[in-house]
Amino acid sequence: MQLEVRPAPLHYAAGAPSTQADASRTIAFINTEDDTEWSDQLDLFEASLQLPAGTAWDKFDAFKGALPSTSDLEHKYQSMIICGSHFNVDEPHDWISNLLEVVRVCAALPLVRIVGVCFGCQVVAAALGGKVGPNACGGYVYRNERVQVAPTLQVMLAASAPSATAPPPVPPSSLQLLATHGNCVLQLPPDAERLAWSEGSPNEWFVAGEHKNVLCCQCLLHPLHPLTLLLTPP
Numbered sequence: 001m002q003l004e005v006r007p008a009p010l011h012y013a014a015g016a017p018s019t020q021a022d023a024s025r026t027i028a029f030i031n032t033e034d035d036t037e038w039s040d041q042l043d044l045f046e047a048s049l050q051l052p053a054g055t056a057w058d059k060f061d062a063f064k065g066a067l068p069s070t071s072d073l074e075h076k077y078q079s080m081i082i083c084g085s086h087f088n089v090d091e092p093h094d095w096i097s098n099l100l101e102v103v104r105v106c107a108a109l110p111l112v113r114i115v116g117v118c119f120g121c122q123v124v125a126a127a128l129g130g131k132v133g134p135n136a137c138g139g140y141v142y143r144n145e146r147v148q149v150a151p152t153l154q155v156m157l158a159a160s161a162p163s164a165t166a167p168p169p170v171p172p173s174s175l176q177l178l179a180t181h182g183n184c185v186l187q188l189p190p191d192a193e194r195l196a197w198s199e200g201s202p203n204e205w206f207v208a209g210e211h212k213n214v215l216c217c218q219c220l221l222h223p224l225h226p227l228t229l230l231l232t233p234p
Contacts, residue, residue: 132186185203
């Protein structure tokens, strides 16, 4: 399927040497939140990830119909990030249906890595055959969540730790993360692998896609929420 694309403003990370971005370091940021209160999501992700100078970001306001084309997904972008939103994946909006198709296209491309966060996580699950619905624990989740870490993710965390002369750190069996969501991924897509779970969501983190190139995180450290919430015991 050839996806229609509308012009998207380019946003370059601090220190970018020019407007001619290296395709291998260009990220498609799919903005799914139309509330102006959260209009700084790209800035938050950019600051948190601290990617090398020169990394380029193309921002697409999906709720306005802006999405990357199939050609750009195949040839321009190394990664795509889908952020959180107050929308639900089952709402009857054309842009959500189109975004689901973009995820399906990306999941079949071995060189494109997708990160779905919160709503983005739910989008991926719905697009690839999983099930999304109200939180497994009942009620809205807005708290410091204890997330249990699967052995696969423990190995990944240990491998990503900075090298040093001292013995490598023991990977954690659980993490304390801020969670805020009304829905969650209740059933994983076929062939997906669960990496973490919690009381509020049975599938907090998982990898999916034909090439296991899709990483999804239902909850993570939300920089927009106060530190006091993180310090509150679950």
